[in-house]
Amino acid sequence: MVLGIGGPLIVVRHWLEKFAIWFSYGTAVFITYVVVSSFPQIFSSGGDGSLPATLALDLVIAMPISWWPLISDYNRFSRSERGALFGTVSGYTFANSWFYALGALLVLAYPGEAVISSIVAITFGGLALTFLLVDETDNGFADIYSAAVSVQNMSPRCRQWKLIVAVTAVSVLLAGLVPGSWQSAYQSFLLYIGAFFVPLLGVVAVDFYVVRRGRYGLEEFYSSAKGLRVKQVASWFVGVAVYFILYVCTVWGSSIPSFVASAAALYVLERVT
Incomplete structure (x- = not known):
């Protein structure tokens, strides 16, 4: 909520660029190295067929597609259209490909365990997971801020900070309903x-x-x-x-x-x- 009230420029320039993105990169590199070096046999492993390929494709598509309606809320601050396009496409393609592959490697390396448990099972995995959770604050910020912007588009007279507080409150209440x-x-x-x-x-x-x-x-x-x-x-x-x-x-x-x-x-x- 605090990040949302601060706005995208403060979040991107003072949190993401200086701290959060490096937490994410460093943790991802560490987990990737540990999994690849400790379980070289996973590259010859295959899937168990429990999830149809078409359903798996739907799930893979759903993750990036869930963020595209939010892009304009942040790309409007770009210096150029070309930079906005290149940054979005290259950054999101690279990050999604890497993290989906890493998730698959974790599942193969630690079969039968949840992904979070798999990360914790790695040496220093608890610390790595903590860094990832710190970085994940930007996801909550993006959801809350963009929801407030969407409501404000329909009701321009509403104060944005009030909408951010309201969206946060509703989100917390709904989170309690998750099984x-x-x-x-x-x-x-x-x-x-x-x-x-x-x-x-x-x-x-x-x-x-x-x-x-x-x-x-x-x-x-x-x-x-x-x-x-x-x-x-x-x-x-x-x-x-x-x-x-x-x-x-x-x-x-x-x-x-x-x-x-x-x-x-x-x-x-x-x-x-």
Whole structure:
């Protein structure tokens, strides 16, 4: 909450750049080295087939897709569009690839144990986990700050710091509802994120690159803007429905079909109406 009230410039320049990012890098390098050097046989290990590849892909997609709606809250402070694009794509691709691979290595090195227990089992693993938890404060900050910004976009007269306090309070209350078996709940949580955010990206992509071709007026984003964009919302709901139907009824995977469905729905609606 305190980081959220401070704002992204203070958090990035005085916390992330100077401290948190180095905690994260140092800890990740240490854990990677220990696992790779102590368990060289894991590179010849295979999966047990308990998770279908298509469902695994949905989970992998859900994690990065969960952050893309927040990007503009921070990229608006970038010095250039090119820098914002390159920094986001390169940084997120590198970090996601590394940490997903590291997570897979930990599961193979310590089968049957939770990932957190696996980290603690490493020499100095408890200290490494502490550093990671310290770095994770930026995730809570991003969620709280961006939620407050989203509400403020709909109600500009609301004071941002009050919204941040309210979002924090609601988040703490909801956290108390998380079941003890949070790892299985977290998988469902990621799938729900994918169900809503993947189709949303399909709508945004078609609207920006095909329908509007990047031509937006600043007035469209302020109080003078028109109300709900029915075609975009309807297309989004189509994609969400496709995601859940495929997840429940098939093993084909849901992310890519739902993206295509929402994108195609908006394209058709824009052409026929």
